[in-house]
Every structure is written in C-alpha cells, then in structure tokens.
Amino acid sequence: MPFEKMNAVVGQSGGPTAAINATLAGVIKGCLESDRIDEIYGMKNGIEGFEKEDLVSLGKYFEKDIRQLDLLALTPAAALGSCRKKVGGDEEIEKIYELLDKYNIGYFFYIGGNDSMDTIAKLSDYAERNADKGLRDVKFIGIPKTIDNDLGVTDHTPGYGSAAKFVATTMQEICRDCAVYTKKAVTIVEIMGRDAGWLTAAAALSKYLTGMGADLIYLPEKPFDEECFIKDVEKKLSGTKPYVVIAVSEGIKFADGSYVGAKKLTNYDDPFGHTMLTGVGKVLESLVSEKIGCKCRSVELNVLQRCASHVASKCDIDESRKIGEAGVKYALKGETGKMMCFRRLKNSDVYRVEIFSESVKSVANIVRAIPANFLSSDSSGVNDKCIDYMLPLIKGENAVIYEDGIPVHFEL
Amino acid sequence: MPFEKMNAVVGQSGGPTAAINATLAGVIKGCLESDRIDEIYGMKNGIEGFEKEDLVSLGKYFEKDIRQLDLLALTPAAALGSCRKKVGGDEEIEKIYELLDKYNIGYFFYIGGNDSMDTIAKLSDYAERNADKGLRDVKFIGIPKTIDNDLGVTDHTPGYGSAAKFVATTMQEICRDCAVYTKKAVTIVEIMGRDAGWLTAAAALSKYLTGMGADLIYLPEKPFDEECFIKDVEKKLSGTKPYVVIAVSEGIKFADGSYVGAKKLTNYDDPFGHTMLTGVGKVLESLVSEKIGCKCRSVELNVLQRCASHVASKCDIDESRKIGEAGVKYALKGETGKMMCFRRLKNSDVYRVEIFSESVKSVANIVRAIPANFLSSDSSGVNDKCIDYMLPLIKGENAVIYEDGIPVHFEL
Numbered sequence: 001m002p003f004e005k006m007n008a009v010v011g012q013s014g015g016p017t018a019a020i021n022a023t024l025a026g027v028i029k030g031c032l033e034s035d036r037i038d039e040i041y042g043m044k045n046g047i048e049g050f051e052k053e054d055l056v057s058l059g060k061y062f063e064k065d066i067r068q069l070d071l072l073a074l075t076p077a078a079a080l081g082s083c084r085k086k087v088g089g090d091e092e093i094e095k096i097y098e099l100l101d102k103y104n105i106g107y108f109f110y111i112g113g114n115d116s117m118d119t120i121a122k123l124s125d126y127a128e129r130n131a132d133k134g135l136r137d138v139k140f141i142g143i144p145k146t147i148d149n150d151l152g153v154t155d156h157t158p159g160y161g162s163a164a165k166f167v168a169t170t171m172q173e174i175c176r177d178c179a180v181y182t183k184k185a186v187t188i189v190e191i192m193g194r195d196a197g198w199l200t201a202a203a204a205l206s207k208y209l210t211g212m213g214a215d216l217i218y219l220p221e222k223p224f225d226e227e228c229f230i231k232d233v234e235k236k237l238s239g240t241k242p243y244v245v246i247a248v249s250e251g252i253k254f255a256d257g258s259y260v261g262a263k264k265l266t267n268y269d270d271p272f273g274h275t276m277l278t279g280v281g282k283v284l285e286s287l288v289s290e291k292i293g294c295k296c297r298s299v300e301l302n303v304l305q306r307c308a309s310h311v312a313s314k315c316d317i318d319e320s321r322k323i324g325e326a327g328v329k330y331a332l333k334g335e336t337g338k339m340m341c342f343r344r345l346k347n348s349d350v351y352r353v354e355i356f357s358e359s360v361k362s363v364a365n366i367v368r369a370i371p372a373n374f375l376s377s378d379s380s381g382v383n384d385k386c387i388d389y390m391l392p393l394i395k396g397e398n399a400v401i402y403e404d405g406i407p408v409h410f411e412l
Numbered sequence: 413m414p415f416e417k418m419n420a421v422v423g424q425s426g427g428p429t430a431a432i433n434a435t436l437a438g439v440i441k442g443c444l445e446s447d448r449i450d451e452i453y454g455m456k457n458g459i460e461g462f463e464k465e466d467l468v469s470l471g472k473y474f475e476k477d478i479r480q481l482d483l484l485a486l487t488p489a490a491a492l493g494s495c496r497k498k499v500g501g502d503e504e505i506e507k508i509y510e511l512l513d514k515y516n517i518g519y520f521f522y523i524g525g526n527d528s529m530d531t532i533a534k535l536s537d538y539a540e541r542n543a544d545k546g547l548r549d550v551k552f553i554g555i556p557k558t559i560d561n562d563l564g565v566t567d568h569t570p571g572y573g574s575a576a577k578f579v580a581t582t583m584q585e586i587c588r589d590c591a592v593y594t595k596k597a598v599t600i601v602e603i604m605g606r607d608a609g610w611l612t613a614a615a616a617l618s619k620y621l622t623g624m625g626a627d628l629i630y631l632p633e634k635p636f637d638e639e640c641f642i643k644d645v646e647k648k649l650s651g652t653k654p655y656v657v658i659a660v661s662e663g664i665k666f667a668d669g670s671y672v673g674a675k676k677l678t679n680y681d682d683p684f685g686h687t688m689l690t691g692v693g694k695v696l697e698s699l700v701s702e703k704i705g706c707k708c709r710s711v712e713l714n715v716l717q718r719c720a721s722h723v724a725s726k727c728d729i730d731e732s733r734k735i736g737e738a739g740v741k742y743a744l745k746g747e748t749g750k751m752m753c754f755r756r757l758k759n760s761d762v763y764r765v766e767i768f769s770e771s772v773k774s775v776a777n778i779v780r781a782i783p784a785n786f787l788s789s790d791s792s793g794v795n796d797k798c799i800d801y802m803l804p805l806i807k808g809e810n811a812v813i814y815e816d817g818i819p820v821h822f823e824l
Contacts, residue, residue, distance in 0.1 A: 016592050045593070045594050076588045076589065077585075077588035077589045077592050081591070081592050082593060083593070083594070084593075165817055168817065169818050169819060170716060172818055172819070173716070173721060173722070174716070176428070176487065176488045176719060176821065177428045177488065179489065179493070180489050180490045180494040182460070187715075205818070209815070209816050209818060210821065212821070299714045299715060303586055304582060304586070304711070306589065308582075309585060310723055311722055311723065391816065391817070395816065395817040396817070397814050403621075404806075404807065405580065405806035405807040406577070406581050406584055406622070407584070409624070
C-alpha cells in the first residue's frame with residue numbers, strides 16, 4: 001500500500017546562530033526529496049506563529065533553484081523568525097492538534113535549544129498519553145542548535161562550531177591588536193555562556209594553534225575568586241610580554257552562586273541619570289584598574305559571536321545541514337519524540353561523526369557543562385583533551401558569496 | 413655616476429588597522445626591488461624603537477620567500493609594533509640624525525595617522541632648516557593609515573575600507589539577528605570615530621545594498637539632541653518592522669561640544685564598588701530603556717572593527733600595498749617631506765585611483781570630517797553621494813589562508 005502524502009512543518013526557536021538556517025536547509029532538502037511529503041510549511045516565529053497559523057510555503061523558494069539552499073545555509077539567524085515560547089498544558093496542545101489536522105501535517109520539525117526540545121517532548125508525550133483517542137499520526141522531531149553547546153547526549157550542537165571559530169579567529173586578531181604597544185595592558189574579552197563555558201573555552205584554540213590567544217580563561221564551571229583573579233593577572237603581567245588577554249564567560253559566578261557580572265548600576269554620573277546593567281567584562285575591567293592600576297579595557301563579543309556567518313565553520317555548516325536532512329529521514333522511518341544527535345566515532349584517526357536519535361525526554365532541560373576532565377588545574381581554563389574535542393569543529397571555510405563587498409543572504 | 417647604495421628604515425605608528433601591514437609589505441617590496449637600497453630595517457614600536465636602536469633586518473624574512481609578503485599583508489595590527497609618540501624638538505631630532513648616520517639610512521618610511529605625519533613633517537622640516545649644515549640626505553616619506561579616514565588631501569586612507577567592510581558585513585548580520593523576534597526592540601551599535609563619522613557612515617552601506625543595515629545613524633558631524641533622538645527612535649518603532657538598529661559614533665557630542673559617551677560612573681552597585689567609564693552605546697541604551705521602555709541592548713564593535721583581517725577589503729589591501737610601494741618609488745625619485753595620497757579619477761565609469769604625493773605640512777594635524785554635502789537632512793546619517801564614495805572601498809575579498817580553522821598570520 002502506498003503511503004499517503006502528508007505535509008511537513010518546520011520551525012526555528014530560541015537564540016539565533018550562524019547554523020540554524022543550515023539545519024533548516026537540510027530539513028527542506030530532506031522534505032523536497034521525499035515523495036511522501038507534499039507541502040513544506042515554515043512556521044513564522046516558531047510555535048507562536050504556528051498557533052497563529054502564520055505559515056509560509058517553503059517549497060516554492062527552492063524547487064526551481066536548489067542553489068537557494070546553499071544561500072540559506074550561509075545566512076545567519078533564523079530565516080523563519082524565532083520565539084522564546086514554551087508550549088504549555090494539554091489545552092494548548094489540543095489546539096495545536098487541530099491545526100495539525102487542518103494543515104494535514106504528518107511531520108513536525110523543530111530546530112532549537114532546550115526550550116524547543118521541551119516543546120517536542122510535550123507534543124510527543126501528549127500523543128503517547130492519548131494514543132487511544134485516534135489522534136492523527138504526527139512524527140515530532142527536534143533538531144538541536146545552540147552556540148552554547150550545552151545540550152545533553154549529543155557530542156556537540158550545531159551552531160557551536162561556527163561560534164567557536166569566530167571566537168578563535170577574533171581572539172587571534174585581538175591579541176595581534178594588543179601586541180603592538182610596549183605598555184603593560186590588560187584586555188578582557190567577554191564571551192557568551194550563562195551556565196556552560198564551552199564557547200569561552202574556544203578562546204584557548206588560537207593560543208594553542210598560534211600562541212595568540214587568551215592567556216587566562218574564566219568559566220562558569222569554576223567559582224570565581226577575586227583574589228585569585230588578581231594574582232593570576234599580576235603573574236601574567238610580570239612575564240615577558242606586556243599585554244595580557246583574558247577570556248571570560250558572561251556567566252561566571254562567585255562561590256555563593258551569584259553572578260559576577262550583570263549588576264545593576266545606580267546613581268552614576270551619566271548625562272541622563274538612569275540605571276544601567278553591566279556585564280562581567282566591565283566589572284573585571286574596573287577591578288583590574290583599581291587593584292592593579294594598569295591600562296585595562298574590555299571587549300564584549302556580544303551578538304557578533306552568534307551571527308558571524310561570514311566566518312562560519314564549514315564543518316559546522318555541513319553537519320548542520322546533514323542533521324536536518326537526517327531528521328526528515330528518521331521521521332519518515334516512523335520515529336517521533338526524538339532529538340537528533342551527533343556521536344563522535346572513536347578509534348578513528350580523523351574526526352568523524354555519525355547521526356543518531358535519542359528520546360527527547362532524556363535530553364530536554366538538562367544543561368551539559370564542560371566536564372571536569374576537560375578543565376585544567378590552573379587558570380588557563382581547559383586542557384588539551386578539551387582542545388582535541390573542539391579543534392575539528394571549527395575547521396573548514398565556506399564558499400561565502402559576496403556582492404558589492406558584503407555577503408549575500410537568503411531572503412524569505 | 414652610479415647611486416651610492418643606502419639603507420632604508422620603516423616604522424608603523426598609531427592605532428592598529430587591518431591594512432597597516434599591507435602597506436609595510438608594499439614598502440618592503442619596493443625596497444627589495446630597488447638596487448639602490450641595501451638593508452631594510454624595521455623599527456620596533458615606531459620612532460620610539462628607532463631612538464632605542466631597536467631595529468630588525470626585514471630582508472631576510474622575504475628575500476627567500478616572497479609569498480611571506482602576502483601573509484604579512486593579511487595580518488592585522490602592526491607587525492613591527494606601534495607607539496603613540498610624537499617627535500619633539502631639535503635636540504631629539506639631532507639624536508635621530510646621529511642614528512640615521514650610524515645605520516647609513518637614506519630612506520625613512522613612516523606608516524601612520526596624524527601623529528606619524530607630524531613626525532615626518534618635523535624631520536623633513538629640520539632637514540630643510542639645516543640644509544647648510546651638511547646633514548646626510550634622507551628622504552622622509554609618510555604613508556597614511558587610519559580606520560577613521562580623517563586625514564586631509566587623500567581621497568581616503570588605507571585601513572578605512574577594511575574597517576568599513578567589517579562594519580557593513582557585521583551590521584547586516586546584526587540586523588538578521590535582530591529580525592528574528594516579533595517584540596519591539598532597539599539595538600544600538602557603537603562604532604569607532606572620535607571626531608569624524610566615516611566609519612559609522614559605513615553602517616549605511618548594508619542598508620543601501622540589502623535593506624539590512626542601520627535604520628538611524630548618529631555622527632560627530634551633527635550635534636546630538638536627546639529629544640530628537642527619542643522622537644527618531646519612536647518613529648522607527650512605529651513602523652512595520654519591530655526592531656530598530658541604530659549606529660552611533662563613539663564621538664557624538666551635545667551642542668555644547670561635550671561627549672555624550674565616556675562618562676564616569678560613580679557609586680554604582682557593582683560587586684567591587686569601583687568607578688567605571690562607559691561609552692555612548694550604554695548611555696543611549698539606558699536612555700531608550702527609560703524614555704521608551706522597550707527592550708534595548710547595545711553592541712560595541714570595539715577593537716574588532718580595526719583588526720578583522722579575515723574580512724578585510726581586497727580593494728583596501730591591494731591599495732595599501734600599492735601606496736607603500738609608491739612611497740619607495742617617490743623617495744627614490746628624490747621626494748621628501750611628503751605624504752602619499754590617493755586621488756579618485758573623475759570621468760571614469762569604474763572606480764579608479766591614482767597615487768600622488770603632497771607636502772606633509774599641508775596634511776598633518778588636520779582632521780577631515782564628513783563634508784556637509786555627504787550628510788542627509790534627516791536622521792539616516794548620510795546620503796547617496798556618501799554611499800557612492802564608500803561603496804568601492806569595501807569591495808573584493810582576499811584569499812585568506814586558513815590552517816586548522818583560523819587564519820594564518822605573519823610572525824616576525
């Protein structure tokens with residue numbers, strides 16, 4: 001008996017990355033190539049848009065010109081838009097099912113971080129709990145993305161390699177910039193990561209590869225101690241080179257668990273007299289200025305680190321496309337309630353991964369920090385084991401198309 | 413009569429750029445190709461190093477492997493190191509002349525901004541004033557570089573095009589990042605430029621080319637008015653798209669000439685209780701939060717905009733090499749006390765420049781702001797005349813060599 005043709009829907013959720021559109025390109029390719037999938041709907045702004053029936057037909061963009069998929073894969077942020085919404089209780093899910101019926105959806109793909117996996121878990125759990133109610137058969141597949149690399153089970157997350165490549169590339173450039181003067185100076189680079197230091201750890205890569213990288217690295221995985229920090233910096237400043245470059249995760253905490261950064265500033269002397277939040281870079285900058293007294297500046301990589309598609313990792317973009325395609329294959333095989341994962345092959349001289357699926361329940365809402373055996377015993381952050389883990393993920397450069405001096409992006 | 417062989421010395425000064433090493437590569441190539449120049453000395457950390465006789469022989473790095481020049485040209489910041497020193501009075505210059513004798517220097521090349529041109533002016537002026545004293549014949553040539561593009565006479569400065577390309581590329585990526593959510597939000601991007609807004613104006617390029625760029629631009633060339641600013645932002649927020657992206661020069665000033673940014677923060681509630689300086693981005697961020705109340709964040713491009721060689725403009729790098737080479741040719745022709753300049757050819761359908769020299773006295777210590785006929789009458793910053801001026805400067809991409817995922821740099 002031939003399969004009934006059904007439609008697919010795909011959405012993106014959570015913070016933007018340089019690879020989330022690559023995964024979308026993979027899902028679209030997988031759907032286009034299947035004779036069991038008819039229309040591919042994109043939900044605008046994730047599940048929020050789906051609930052509002054804000055859907056866009058994606059096929060037309062790519063059926064005639066498959067090269068548009070390459071353009072999409074190298075466009076940063078979420079082409080379909082994103083949201084921060086978590087799906088709530090059964091009442092909400094019932095409405096979602098009405099729409100799944102209305103649009104004849106058989107395959108539901110959701111690309112995102114922890115919140116998105118939670119949505120996939122809730123939808124598939126609902127289907128399981130109501131198996132006797134004659135619900136339509138929908139395959140719910142989650143495909144991970146986060147620059148934070150903090151999801152469980154998967155070896156790494158799509159998006160991380162590109163952000164890590166940006167950090168490594170930029171750290172080398174910042175170090176060159178710092179190296180031109182003879183005066184003692186400290187530069188603090190604040191890198192994203194509230195609960196896990198994976199991205200900040202990438203600041204060790206250019207140091208390892210070229211000697212031009214972070215001299216000191218502070219991660220959320222280790223409690224921050226002011227005195228130790230000042231001693232570390234003073235020791236580095238007493239070395240042969242006059243400049244010290246420090247990488248710090250936005251999420252470093254004191255031993256009591258409170259954040260070092262993100263403090264509210266009040267009553268300061270700004271021309272408008274407002275309050276202001278400041279990040280950990282500025283906090284450490286003022287600490288160095290006061291306790292050591294040398295020149296100090298802080299640099300926040302900010303959103304640049306997550307949307308710099310022009311210097312995305314080819315490894316990351318290729319893998320992100322593949323895991324998207326694989327998500328479609330697994331759904332067509334009948335899997336549901338799964339998150340797609342990477343497994344790094346051991347006993348291989350070269351870096352190789354295989355893709356598998358795992359029950360989304362076992363990965364949702366777990367934050368995977370850097371394991372203790374990847375951390376160094378001193379203040380350099382991570383050890384060679386962690387370097388070996390990160391290195392293959394930043395490798396390779398994409399054939400970015402430029403027009404008039406800037407990259408060409410895909411436009412929905 | 414054959415010319416006597418003499419040595420050359422070259423130095424770099426002022427803030428790093430992505431193109432200052434390209435100019436160094438040009439000077440080295442010019443020297444290597446001349447049979448009238450023997451040794452090429454590099455002064456470490458500019459004139460400061462020269463006075464300390466901290467010199468390095470450059471020929472050996474390139475004589476055997478000319479491709480190292482390509483690597484040097486794509487290495488950010490100053491390979492020879494830099495300084496912020498201005499040459500002082502005659503006593504200091506007499507000592508410099510002793511060293512010029514000692515090292516048999518006939519050609520003196522100095523790559524830098526306004527301070528460096530001041531040094532060339534002083535040295536050549538001293539030679540002129542003491543023409544009757546039998547001083548050795550040294551040709552002093554200044555070659556400009558600054559991301560600020562604020563030197564006089566020259567159409568533009570080496571280094572500007574690459575920084576502008578980084579700004580345009582990054583603004584497009586930041587806009588994509590901002591576009592993913594439906595909630596009203598303002599993003600303020602702080603760009604370098606104390607006295608001239610050329611680099612901030614580059615934020616208009618991606619808007620012009622793709623629609624994804626700064627919605628509002630604030631430049632030092634126009635006095636900043638708080639009320640107008642809030643009105644501008646509110647008007648943009650009431651448009652169809654929920655996000656507004658603002659580009660602002662670090663050096664914008666109120667009508668009374670005081671800086672909007674760089675205010676000292678005191679008595680704020682940070683965990684260490686220190687004072688802190690803040691930039692204009694943070695100041696405007698708090699202003700928007702308080703007066704409009706929508707989500708607002710600020711992004712400071714910081715040193716990244718001046719050292720991002722991985723996305724340097726090919727036009728800029730090629731021109732920077734050529735102007736370095738031309739400097740050597742002009743010195744060999746007997747010119748001294750000159751700054752090398754670009755002239756844009758009119759009556760040409762395509763962008764073309766020619767290189768010429770100008771008395772350094774007529775360029776030193778002049779800041780060239782954006783001319784009034786390049787500014788728009790509204791809050792969008794600059795007009796199409798300015799766009800036409802900037803566009804060719806960011807064009808073209810370089811063949812950056814990557815190894816293990818990050819660019820390979822030249823190492824002295």
